[in-house]
Amino acid sequence: MAQIGVRTPHRARRSRSTSAGTCTHTPCCPSADSGEACLARVRTAHPEQGWCLLCNGVIAFDDGGAVFPDSHTIEPPASAAAA
Numbered sequence: 001m002a003q004i005g006v007r008t009p010h011r012a013r014r015s016r017s018t019s020a021g022t023c024t025h026t027p028c029c030p031s032a033d034s035g036e037a038c039l040a041r042v043r044t045a046h047p048e049q050g051w052c053l054l055c056n057g058v059i060a061f062d063d064g065g066a067v068f069p070d071s072h073t074i075e076p077p078a079s080a081a082a083a
């Protein structure tokens, strides 16, 4: 009665297609090319460095700037740059 803990990956489903393709949240995070990209959940936070990686691959900075997976950027507001 040996139970072998082998798990077969179930990655065959392709019903959802986000740009990152790895979002497991419900509801799904907004994709990086949507207008609400910065509302995605944080995947990795680095507050000591002032940035965090969002679920959809967007890197959001504390000053309001952001870098998107397709390499376009959002500049931080002018008021934040002065700080």
Ligand SMILES: [Zn+2]
Pocket: 022, 023, 024, 025, 028, 029, 040, 041, 055, 056
């Ligand atoms: Zn997500």
